[in-house]
Amino acid sequence: MELVTGQSPKRKPVVILGGGFGGVYTAQCLLSCRERFRRPDIILVSRSPYFEFKPLFIEVLGNRLTPELARFRLKNIINSDAGSLKIATVQGIDGKRKVVATDRGEIQFDHLVIALGGGSVPVPMTRQATLFSLESVDECIRLRERVDELRQAARKSKGKLAKTQRTIAIIGAGPTGVEAAAEIANILRVDAGMESKHDIILIETAKHILPGWSRRLRRESAAILRKYKVDVRTGTGVKRVAKSRIYLDNGMTLSAGTIIWCGGLKGLPLYESIGAAIDKSGHLRVNAFLQLPGFERIFAMGDAISTKTFSAPVPQGAQAAYQQAKVVAHNILNATEEKRLRRFRYVELGEIVPVGGRRALAQVLGVPLSGHLAWMFEKGIHIQRVPGWLNKIRLFNGLVLDPLAQRGEEYLQRKGR
Numbered sequence: 001m002e003l004v005t006g007q008s009p010k011r012k013p014v015v016i017l018g019g020g021f022g023g024v025y026t027a028q029c030l031l032s033c034r035e036r037f038r039r040p041d042i043i044l045v046s047r048s049p050y051f052e053f054k055p056l057f058i059e060v061l062g063n064r065l066t067p068e069l070a071r072f073r074l075k076n077i078i079n080s081d082a083g084s085l086k087i088a089t090v091q092g093i094d095g096k097r098k099v100v101a102t103d104r105g106e107i108q109f110d111h112l113v114i115a116l117g118g119g120s121v122p123v124p125m126t127r128q129a130t131l132f133s134l135e136s137v138d139e140c141i142r143l144r145e146r147v148d149e150l151r152q153a154a155r156k157s158k159g160k161l162a163k164t165q166r167t168i169a170i171i172g173a174g175p176t177g178v179e180a181a182a183e184i185a186n187i188l189r190v191d192a193g194m195e196s197k198h199d200i201i202l203i204e205t206a207k208h209i210l211p212g213w214s215r216r217l218r219r220e221s222a223a224i225l226r227k228y229k230v231d232v233r234t235g236t237g238v239k240r241v242a243k244s245r246i247y248l249d250n251g252m253t254l255s256a257g258t259i260i261w262c263g264g265l266k267g268l269p270l271y272e273s274i275g276a277a278i279d280k281s282g283h284l285r286v287n288a289f290l291q292l293p294g295f296e297r298i299f300a301m302g303d304a305i306s307t308k309t310f311s312a313p314v315p316q317g318a319q320a321a322y323q324q325a326k327v328v329a330h331n332i333l334n335a336t337e338e339k340r341l342r343r344f345r346y347v348e349l350g351e352i353v354p355v356g357g358r359r360a361l362a363q364v365l366g367v368p369l370s371g372h373l374a375w376m377f378e379k380g381i382h383i384q385r386v387p388g389w390l391n392k393i394r395l396f397n398g399l400v401l402d403p404l405a406q407r408g409e410e411y412l413q414r415k416g417r
């Protein structure tokens, strides 16, 4: 394997794997401390040239945001002389030799940050089966196109679609499944201006939707889904998926022309190559400093790590990855200066779930919020979190100013001006 260009054998860099939440915020934190950080360069390795901001995907699905505003070019974020971007797919990590294997050569590291996220839990399926998901901007666009097709087909057939064609099944009622079900119901039942005859089914293994979330949000989300006439089936898992068919583990079979997978994440198979401890779902175990036990120069975070690693469970989410990135950056700096490392303590700021259109349900620092106010609050957080001033302005424009201008125009047209 070739050595990545620009790497001198003496000066090994800090290598960050993954250009998602954990990777981007760790890189930003390290680059902002460059003065203090007199040590080697930072290399961010990502298979995609974009930082995909997943919490904005629902806006893309709902056609309220252009896809370009939900992903940001990594080269514009890592645009420092101390940091460089390498577009490559990570294939393995040799913790002992301190080498990462990629499809574009090996990279040696001094400190390594694993922020590669997780992979979808595999569901047994036949080759003919097609699953939709919300795991990337491209997947959201594919799903949005399918929902548009369904809307048009319903209009053309005047509501007389065959049962399989009109049924949409969403597997997994965690936050992503609930927001997808509510958004699709909103598009088909409210935006289309018709009581569409589509059947929307939400399937969840746990006894209730949003497992692990506060009772109020579970109760109110369930009430909204009922209002949207979403058929919620809890306490049953999916055994197998075939073309337009779902086999449930309670023995029932469902026919659905559109099947969306929101069934949770597991660790990536490449995590096994490190030789570090992993949990039953393949996630990496870390210590309180977010290091892999036995590999003190390797840190991991976000969806890559086990949620049960800490004294209290830490949810998988952008909020956790963001907080962990700060601790990891701080600990790499401290380790290079031979100072004490900081322990990671998760601070729960709240829970927010979008429930179709410009509405959400939220519990922020114990304060309940709902409707448009909760949606605005969530978008405010997203605008604050996206990297770069220009991106913040573009996003504010796309989410707030453009729709306001459009409403104003519609109002004037109605008034005949």
Ligand SMILES: Cc1cc2nc3c(=O)[nH]c(=O)nc-3n(C[C@H](O)[C@H](O)[C@H](O)COP(=O)(O)OP(=O)(O)OC[C@H]3O[C@@H](n4cnc5c(N)ncnc54)[C@H](O)[C@@H]3O)c2cc1C
Residues within 6 Å of the ligand: 017, 018, 019, 020, 021, 022, 023, 045, 046, 047, 048, 050, 051, 052, 054, 055, 056, 057, 058, 088, 089, 090, 091, 115, 116, 117, 118, 134, 135, 176, 301, 302, 303, 304, 316, 317, 318, 319, 320, 321
């Ligand atoms: C639709 C949706 C909505 C969400 N909404 C919210 C929300 O509102 N609030 C919230 O807190 N959380 C939300 N989440 C969860 C949140 O986005 C994730 O928990 C968060 O992105 C985890 O960050 P991460 O850095 O661990 O992984 P990711 O952000 O997934 O980043 C992993 C990166 O690694 C790259 N990668 C993976 N494998 C390889 C490889 N082999 N080689 C090179 N690169 C690789 C990927 O391309 C990606 O860029 C949402 C998730 C989804 C899917």
